[in-house]
Structure formats: C-alpha cells, structure tokens
Amino acid sequence: MKVRAWLALALILCLTVSLAGCGSNDTAVYVQSVSDLTGMGGIAAGDRFPGMVVSENVTEIKKDSEKTVKEVLVKEGDDVNKGDKLFEYDTDELQLSLEKKQLELEQLNATLEDQQAELERIQKLMDSFSMNQVTRSFHSL
Numbered sequence: 001m002k003v004r005a006w007l008a009l010a011l012i013l014c015l016t017v018s019l020a021g022c023g024s025n026d027t028a029v030y031v032q033s034v035s036d037l038t039g040m041g042g043i044a045a046g047d048r049f050p051g052m053v054v055s056e057n058v059t060e061i062k063k064d065s066e067k068t069v070k071e072v073l074v075k076e077g078d079d080v081n082k083g084d085k086l087f088e089y090d091t092d093e094l095q096l097s098l099e100k101k102q103l104e105l106e107q108l109n110a111t112l113e114d115q116q117a118e119l120e121r122i123q124k125l126m127d128s129f130s131m132n133q134v135t136r137s138f139h140s141l
Contacts, residue, residue: 061086068093 063069070090074080 063087064089 068090070088072087073085074087080086
C-alpha cells in the first residue's frame with residue numbers, strides 16, 4: 001500500500017509541475033539547432049569541405065581510334081548542349097587519302113573506257129568475220 005501511495009504522490013507532483021509550465025507565457029524558451037548540438041555548428045561561406053562534385057548527367061564521348069584529334073574545343077566541367085562541337089579531327093590526312101582515291105577512280109574509269117573501246121573493236125571484227133563467212137558460203141553454192 002505504501003508503494004501505491006508513493007506512486008500516486010509522484011504522479012500528482014509531475015502533473016502539477018507540467019501544468020504550471022503550460023500556463024505561463026512570460027518564460028523565454030531557448031532552442032538550439034541540431035547542428036550546434038552535434039558539433040557541426042553553422043556553415044559559413046568560408047568553410048571548406050573536401051570532396052568532389054559529380055554531375056548526374058554524364059555522357060561518355062569516344063573518339064574514332066583511327067583518326068587524330070586536331071583540337072579539343074571544351075574542357076572538363078564545361079556545360080555543353082546537344083549539337084555543340086566538342087573536338088575536331090585532323091582532316092589533312094583524310095583529305096590526302098580522298099584525293100588519292102579520286103585519282104585511282106579516274107585511272108580505273110580511263111581503263112574501263114579503253115576496255116570498252118577494245119570490246120567494240122573486237123565485236124566489229126567478229127561481225128565482219130561472220131559476214132565474210134556467210135558471203136563465202138553463199139558463193140560456194
């Protein structure tokens with residue numbers, strides 16, 4: 001019974017203290033931020049934090065391994081938009097190769113024309129030979 005009396009008394013005392021604090025508006029309340037409590041303090045403009053900022057939208061660009069890059073037009077971290085030139089290939093070597101292939105094509109076209117002329121000459125000879133054979137056969141009858 002003594003324990004119940006003590007518990008009842010403690011409960012009444014707690015309620016009295018709680019209710020006494022609720023009715024008063026004169027008491028100043030001090031609030032501490034969580035960062036102050038955890039030791040982080042406020043973050044000032046001069047504060048430095050180690051680390052690296054990485055964009056979520058990273059696109060990996062690969063160059064053609066058979067070509068030489070002449071100039072890189074952007075640097076790491078630059079903002080780029082779709083269609084922006086990122087680098088230029090050295091086209092001097094490609095231009096020389098193109099000119100060489102065009103010369104080879106011209107040579108092949110000239111050879112083709114020669115071969116076609118030769119074919120026409122041979123066809124005329126064969127037509128002529130066939131006509132001679134027909135004429136001889138006709139005379140022999």
